[in-house]
Amino acid sequence: MTSAPSxxxxxxxxxxxxxxxxxxxxxxxxxxxxxxxxxxxxxxxxAVKAVDGVSFELRRGETLGIVGESGCGKSTVAKLVTSxxxxxxxxxxxxxxxxxxxxxxxxxxLRRNIQMxxxxxxxxxxxxxxxxxxxxxxxxxHPEAAPKGxxxxxxxxxxxxxxxxxxYVNRYPHQFSGGQRQRIGIAxxxxxxxxxxxxxxxxxxLDVSVQAQVVNLMERLQDEFDLSYIxxxxxxxxxxxxxxxxxxxxxxxxxxxxxxxEIYEHPTHPYTQALxxxxxxxxxxxxxxxARIVLDGDVPSPANPPSxxxxxxxxxxxxxxxAKEEPPLLVPGAGPAEGxxxxxxxxxxxxxxxxxxxx
Amino acid sequence: xxxxxxxxxxxPGTGTGAHTSPLLHxxxxxxxxxxxxxVATAVDGVSFAVEAGETLAVLGESGSGKSVTAQAVMGILDSPPGRVTGGRILFDGRxxxxxxxxxxxxxxxxxxxxxxQDALSALNPVVSVGRQLGEMFxxxxxxxxxxxxxxxxxxxxxxxIPAAxxRAGDYPHQFSGGMRQRIMIAMALALxxxxxxxxxxxxxxxVTVQAQVMDLLADLQSEYRMGLILITHDLGVVADxxxxxxVMYAGRIVETxxxxxxxxxxxxxxxxxxxxxIPRLDQKGQQLNAVKGLPPSLLxxxxxxxxxPRCPAVRPVCHADEPPLYExxxxxxxxxHFWKELLDDxxxx
Numbered sequence: 001m002t003s004a005p006s007x008x009x010x011x012x013x014x015x016x017x018x019x020x021x022x023x024x025x026x027x028x029x030x031x032x033x034x035x036x037x038x039x040x041x042x043x044x045x046x047a048v049k050a051v052d053g054v055s056f057e058l059r060r061g062e063t064l065g066i067v068g069e070s071g072c073g074k075s076t077v078a079k080l081v082t083s084x085x086x087x088x089x090x091x092x093x094x095x096x097x098x099x100x101x102x103x104x105x106x107x108x109x110l111r112r113n114i115q116m117x118x119x120x121x122x123x124x125x126x127x128x129x130x131x132x133x134x135x136x137x138x139x140x141x142h143p144e145a146a147p148k149g150x151x152x153x154x155x156x157x158x159x160x161x162x163x164x165x166x167x168y169v170n171r172y173p174h175q176f177s178g179g180q181r182q183r184i185g186i187a188x189x190x191x192x193x194x195x196x197x198x199x200x201x202x203x204x205x206l207d208v209s210v211q212a213q214v215v216n217l218m219e220r221l222q223d224e225f226d227l228s229y230i231x232x233x234x235x236x237x238x239x240x241x242x243x244x245x246x247x248x249x250x251x252x253x254x255x256x257x258x259x260x261x262e263i264y265e266h267p268t269h270p271y272t273q274a275l276x277x278x279x280x281x282x283x284x285x286x287x288x289x290x291a292r293i294v295l296d297g298d299v300p301s302p303a304n305p306p307s308x309x310x311x312x313x314x315x316x317x318x319x320x321x322x323a324k325e326e327p328p329l330l331v332p333g334a335g336p337a338e339g340x341x342x343x344x345x346x347x348x349x350x351x352x353x354x355x356x357x358x359x
Numbered sequence: 360x361x362x363x364x365x366x367x368x369x370x371p372g373t374g375t376g377a378h379t380s381p382l383l384h385x386x387x388x389x390x391x392x393x394x395x396x397x398v399a400t401a402v403d404g405v406s407f408a409v410e411a412g413e414t415l416a417v418l419g420e421s422g423s424g425k426s427v428t429a430q431a432v433m434g435i436l437d438s439p440p441g442r443v444t445g446g447r448i449l450f451d452g453r454x455x456x457x458x459x460x461x462x463x464x465x466x467x468x469x470x471x472x473x474x475x476q477d478a479l480s481a482l483n484p485v486v487s488v489g490r491q492l493g494e495m496f497x498x499x500x501x502x503x504x505x506x507x508x509x510x511x512x513x514x515x516x517x518x519x520i521p522a523a524x525x526r527a528g529d530y531p532h533q534f535s536g537g538m539r540q541r542i543m544i545a546m547a548l549a550l551x552x553x554x555x556x557x558x559x560x561x562x563x564x565x566v567t568v569q570a571q572v573m574d575l576l577a578d579l580q581s582e583y584r585m586g587l588i589l590i591t592h593d594l595g596v597v598a599d600x601x602x603x604x605x606v607m608y609a610g611r612i613v614e615t616x617x618x619x620x621x622x623x624x625x626x627x628x629x630x631x632x633x634x635x636x637i638p639r640l641d642q643k644g645q646q647l648n649a650v651k652g653l654p655p656s657l658l659x660x661x662x663x664x665x666x667x668p669r670c671p672a673v674r675p676v677c678h679a680d681e682p683p684l685y686e687x688x689x690x691x692x693x694x695x696h697f698w699k700e701l702l703d704d705x706x707x708x
Contacts, residue, residue, distance in 0.1 A: 069565035070536075177653050207420040208592060212636035212649035219646075234565065237595075241638030241647065260643060278570035279640045280595030284619050286641060287599055294574055295567045297521075298535040358641045 023228050024058040024081070024114075024196060029090035031076050035303060048303045050076040051087075052252035055329075058196065063222065063229040065243030065260070067236055067275070071299055072249040074232045078200045081230060082116045083107065094196075112142050115194040119201035121181030125173040131184055132169030135159065138191040145192050158187040161224075163217060179210035183217065190221065198230045203238060215242060236279050240264050248272045251310040252302055254329055258343030264357055266340040268332060268350040271311045276356045286358035293356075309347070317349045380452050381408040382586045383432070383471075383554055388446035390424070390431050392657075393439065399657035401427040401441070403610035406684075409586040411553060414577075416589045416597040416618070418633075419607035422654055425590045428607070429556045432588075433473050434463050451553070469499050472547035476559040478539035482531040488515070488542050489527030495549040514545040518575060537568035541575065548579060554586040561596060573600060594637060598622060603690070606630050609655050609665040612684065616691040624705040626693035628670045631701070664695070672697060 032047035051073040058064050068074045079085040081092060083099060092099045099110060115138075118124035125134055136155045139146045146154050156166035162183040173181055182202060189197050199218070203211040215238065222229060233239050239246060246263040248256045248271065256269040267273050274293040281287050295314045300306055308326050312318035331342050332350040341352045390402035402424045409415045419425040430436045431443050434455065448455040450471065455463060475481040483491055492514055493507030502510065508527065515523035518541040531539055540560060547555055560576065561569040577600050580587050591597055597604060598618065605615045606627065614627040625631040632650035652669040655661055661668055667677040676696055687693040687702065695701065 069567065179653065207654070208594070208633055209420060209636050209650035210653065212638075212647035213651075215638070216647055216649055236566070237638045237640045240640060240643060264640070264643075274567055276640065278566040280593070280597075280599050281640055282594035282598050282634060282637060283622050283639075283641075284598045285623070292570070294570050298537055298568065299565075 020059040020061055022057040023060045023095060024230075025091075025093040026057070026077075026081065027055050027091045027093070029054045029077070029080055029092065030088045031073075031080060031085060032088045046303055049252050049305060050302060051080065052302075052305075053090075054249070054252070054254050055090075056247055056254065056257065058228050058230060060195075060228055061222070061226055062244040063231050063242050065239035065246040066230065066232045066249060067234065067239050067246065068249035069234060069275075069299060071251070071302060073252040073302070074249050075200050077249075078116065078198045078230065078232050081196075082114050082198050083111055084116075108142070112145065112192045113194050114196045114198065115189040115192060117182075117185050117189045117197060117199040117202045120205050121178055121185055122173075122205070124185055125181055127173055130170050130172055131159070131164075131176075134173070134184060135169075135187045135191055138188060142192055154191070158191055159184075161190065161221070162187045163213075177210070178206050179213055182206060182214050186214075186217065186221070190225070193225070194227070196228045196230065198232070200232045201234065202231075204233065204235065211238070218242065236264075236276060248275065251299060251305050253310060253346065255311065255347070256343070256345045257329065258340075262340045262343045266343075266352050267356060268341055268343075268345040268352055269311075269347045270315050270317055270349075272345075273353050273356050274314075281358055283358070289355065290358050291353065291355040311347075317347075321348055380449065382411045382451060383409040383588075384447075384449040385428075385432065386447040386449065388428065388431060388448065389444045390427050390436065390441055391444050392441050394658070397658050400610055400660070401657055402431065403660075404446070405607070405610075405612055406446075407605050407612065407615065409554065409588060411586050412581070412584040413603070414580065414587040414589055414601045416591060416601035416604045417607060418591060418594065418597055418604055420592055420654055422609075422657060423607040424610040424657075425607050426558055429473070429558050429588065429590050433471065433556060434467055435473070465499075468495065468552075469550045470552050471554040471556065472550070472552040474540075474543050474547045474555065474557040474560045476562050478536070478543045478563075479531060481543060482539065484531055487528050487530055488534070492527075492542070492546055492549060495546065499550055510549075514549055515542070517548070517579075518542070518545040520545075535568075536564055537572060540564060540568075540572050544572070544576060544579070548583070551583060552585065554588070555580070556588045556590070558590045559592070560589070562591070562593070569596070576600075594633060606633075609660050610657060611665065611694065612692075613666065613694045614692065615684075616687075620688075620691060624702055626687045626691060626698040626702050627666075627695045628672055628701065629666050632669070632671070672701070 029051055030053055031051040032049050034044045035046040035048060036042040037045045054077060066074045066077060080087050087100055094110060102110060132155050135158050136151050139151050155169060159166045164180060164183050203214050206214060221227060231239060231242055240260055243260050245259050247254045250271050256272045267276055274295050277291060277293040297314050300313055306313050308324050309322040312322040327346045327348045329344045329346040331344055386406050388402055388405045392399045392401055405428055417425045432448055443456060489508055489511045492511035496502035496507040496510050512524050512527050515527060520526060520538060520541055561572050564572060589601060601618045603617055604621050605612045608629050614630050625634060635648040636650055638647060650669055655665060663679045664677045664682050667673045682694045682696045684692045684694045685698055687698045
């Protein structure tokens, strides 16, 4: 995830499958939701800056994890990437073509390639449709994807691929458990053979023992179909497990980006450090020697973010400079010349901190 | 699994009851729900004890019976369809299942209190938080409105709500999620209860806020020397704060152990499966060892050991014989016929 400034070097560490080209590129994405006042004559009194200048790229076959707390804009990023929402400004290039400028047929064709898996398997499946209809519905919208006579066979294949019994095509969603429903959602996402799947909190609603089954399934499908994932979650442990590269969001902005090990083992942004230190680890022995940073206060409103650095109101390093100058997402100038701490971090005082994550 | 009673010291409002028994002692509790499809045994012979100043974590997935156990102890079970069909709930030596409704009510809130997961729906949206907190003192202590308000502000300060005096007149929706959970904690603490039951208190919160709230809860607990039952599905949260853990599966406790022992060497295959299946922040693994299958429906719990259809180490005896909760070393118990082999294996690794 090299970000806005083009001088930032390629992330350290070898990519898992050798160097791969960027399949999706987001540049300076902005999404503001207007706040209006008045019933008859509406006037805009402000805007919720849900996403406020986010740039990243997704390479073929990799998983890009996006983490952040509620209200940081990560789900809005998912909606923008899947064209469910149009950005206020900025561009999203899929294989070089700007998605945000397309309309009509071209846009529809492009959407085939970017599919979404939703968080809540209880509300994202229509209770009145059978599983076969749910998984086959993408073929109604994109008839060119599968000839009519073949659809039923394809649906059964898809169910089999996600580990559901193909005999279940005529059942309804309520007859399935949460984990099985999420498998149905994944099968629907796969139906059009997309190249990119955007998964917004795909395992958050599931029980722990079932979560692992779905995560394993997503990893297997990635290898099998050469999928690229944007994996959005608030659970930092799950994101570490599945991601090759990770971006940390706070209040509509990316504050730190890097490979999984750069972010988890060598975080330099104070917010990332606080976030990681707050995640409990299921091991009292490891927990004992850990540095804990407990932040004060809550996330400010995205309608009225703080000046300068948005994290400064909760940051223990903040000074006058942070209130005036907004730190860009860049590899910090100070610090070591080499090594895993050299990755983009939007902090004037970016620096590694020991014992955030137990070793 | 009772332990020696630590010196509780004189607590205001206590004094009656046997001093050798634990604060709360649940014996063989059974709760059934009558549904259209049959009788679901949500809690099936659960026993545990909590001492003053101790934190017991009850860990389980959805449908394991952990919340129903809490509701039965609190006496707020939805009834019907729920019904306590057996067992005893000894609180400070008295069986709460045998006392009058009025007596039960005087215990609830004053001597044992509950913190719920979803503060927004647990608080009254049309009454200011100062009034809601003050009501505790008006109803239970007969305080005047003015005194109650002052006490409410004091409580809000105690749970570290900034500008408490100014914010006491605000309504629940004007507070953030973390602040609302603090108000819930304040309400639970109001009458200085001896026991607090927290049902997933931080599940709805972001991690940085979760850390704040858990810290606060732990501080207040040691300050007041309360017993705390922490109900959760999160193995991570528990590791940090609990003294002992009880793991529930399909309505039964399948393992109890001091927190360190349980993580070091689980004595039940289900606990082990849970620990192996969660991705860890400090590890980058390739494949998660998922527990196969799904938790059973409470309408048709498998015979024998209820975990046997999912157990990687299942043997013929598990299909028929329901394992009792075997004592498995100091302060530990496991409902697995083969707990000893499991522990030996883990020690050998």
